[in-house]
Amino acid sequence: MKFTRMRTLSALAGLTVGLGAASGVAAQASLQDVMKARGLTQKDLLAAAKTYTPTGGRDEYIAFSSGGQSGQVIVYGIPSMRILKYIGVFTPEPWQGYGFDDESKAVLAQGRINGKDITFGDTHHPAFSETKGEYNGRYLFINDKANPRLAVIDLHDFETKQIVVNPFFKSEHGGAFVTPNTEYVMEAAQYAAPFGDDFVPLEEFNDDYRGGVTYWKFDDKKGKLDPSQSFTFELPPYSQDLSDAGKGASEGWGFTNSFCSERYVGGIERGRPPFEAGCSQKDTDFLHITNWKKAAELVKAGKVKKVKGSYLIPMEQAVAEGLLYLVPEPKSPHGVDVNPAGTHIIVSGKLDSHAWVYSWEKIQKAIAEGNFESKDPYGIPIISMKNALHTQVQVGLGPLHTQYDAKECVVYTSIYVDSMVTKWDYCEGKVLDQLHIHYNIGHLVAMEGDSVTPDGKYLVSLNKLAIDRFNPVGPLHPQNHQLIDISGDKMQLLYDMPLPLGEPHYVVAIKADKLKPVVRYKSGWNSRTDERSPYRTRAGREKVVREGDTVHVYGTLIRSHITPEIIEVEEGETVSLHFTNLERAEDETHGFALYNQNIQLSVEPGKTVSATFKADKAGVYPYYCTEFCSALHLEMQGYLLVKPKGYQTKATGMSEGQTYTKADYEKQVKTNVDTQAVIDSVVAYITSHNYKDFPEVVALVEDATDQLGFAAEAKKKADDFAAKDDFQNATLWAGQHWQYQVKTADLGLRAKTFLEEHGAKKVK
Ligand code: K7E
């Protein structure tokens, strides 16, 4: 784009740019020279060739990483590991205007808890919406561990549309995990707490503190979670952990780990041994197995009561209806991962060196036969381990999470303490390969690894520590995601990517061609509610409307002006700004920043956004566009004048900094005539080609036509003033005419370049 702009300006100035003369072929270093100078090996070059993506290139997979306590989602490409976007989710993000415009503030306000704004989140597990167990590329869900919430991100524009607050939990970890047709999104509690908001002493932990798992109903048409149709299983205070939804053979069921089933409550200050001692005494904890399909039927049949406006299935009812079972699992387990066919479930215990493979067939058999070894203190039936286990495999010290390969039976497990990835076969129970990781791997992700048809190919290791891998940047280190090639028998480490947002826990990766994001909004669009904004404004219809105490400004943004350029209000009035971006061209976003009001808007093509604030102090408040959108971007500016109450204007007219003569006017007219010739030649090129076959070019041409329309109006004003011998105004309007011409030419040249680069054909 910069290049195109330069060409525009040089073309307009009638300059010829000499290329080639200075480019020295002789100065080119050979591959060997570069390898020597940088100390690279053949192996490094091979790794580089597998990740390097030339300019303009695209990635095969798009990864969505949790941003941890940054409360955001990080989007990057695989295998290039280039970061593409941070999506504001639970945390304001000024570049996107997230948390700064009225529309997104309303989304963040959905995440209030007991009337308090919570402006961060601890995001852990992103999950794609699915159809028949395949990622469908439409939505992404992500949880907040610190304040039990879930968010919905719409992948048609990569924006957060909804936040829901769990009505019962005070902490959660086992979300977001979706059922195979996105019927429900699982969200399991973590640290047990009373379901109510009142104080309950810790002495009553066993009786009144509770865990649970919520199945949030997802309305696919609306793209929203529906709290009124969601239900929660009450569970014992066992510190539920990660979850996974059953699929294939186990579709209809959900699996949730737990730790501290000892129900130990620490309190060093009360003279008690700490949590960590009491929470790791038993050799086993419990895998919770919940039947969501049957639970949904009970809800539908009106057999489940609502508490705090949401369906709650008490443990007693769940046991009586056969919806809830427990299976012992290794001490302090972490990950629970269902295989693509839904026949096996792999659980890893942080304090064990084994991964445990459970057989769904065996579990089902035990349930069908009522074959239980005992009941837990809350009356939940326990299936014995030997009646549920397929095999256990020694994979390394501190196994955490498991990902499935495209090859049957092959899996990759992260080994936290040993800092490695173990590749193993869960059908036969044998280790295949091990690769060292720097350092302390947490989650890992294979391409489409949670779907029913994983792709394998690449693995990304999400390391807990980076230590010495990058240039030091102070005591707080970047995160390190390591890219691993898993296409062969041996895993090969390809690349270290530092991530300056923390701490990412989990990533999911989808085939890039499954995503079909829009490049512009329908005109006048409220992107957060996905409907036309009542404040949308068309070109020439800008207006200021006073309603009671509020001044509504219906404005527009287009290269290179903000309309209105001057906004006048009185001290004490509430101002509600509404801006619509009139552009259609790809990537023509305008920003809007206003002095001293904490306002920064991002207005992408077609979007309408609002910002409401109280003009409580008289003064002068400049505003401007924050995206470098055009050559006259710096001139995309204006003033908000907040006048003292009862201020009387002493009208004397503006004094101009410069006066213009007939000669100035004629000089400008000559420039305009020359510029028009450039535009005409560009238009001739475009219209003589099949530009209508390229939607990108059609958008540019539409924008150019708008600008030409404005140009004609400006020219008429210039002509009229010239006819009256008012060369001051005539020169200024002729100058404005030229401004519109420049923008038209800029758009035209972008369109022409696009056509040249995409092999457009000549038409007769
Ligand atoms: Cu292992 Cu929250 Cu899934 Cu961190 S979590 S590692």
Ligand code: CUA
């Ligand atoms: Cu619009 Cu800069």
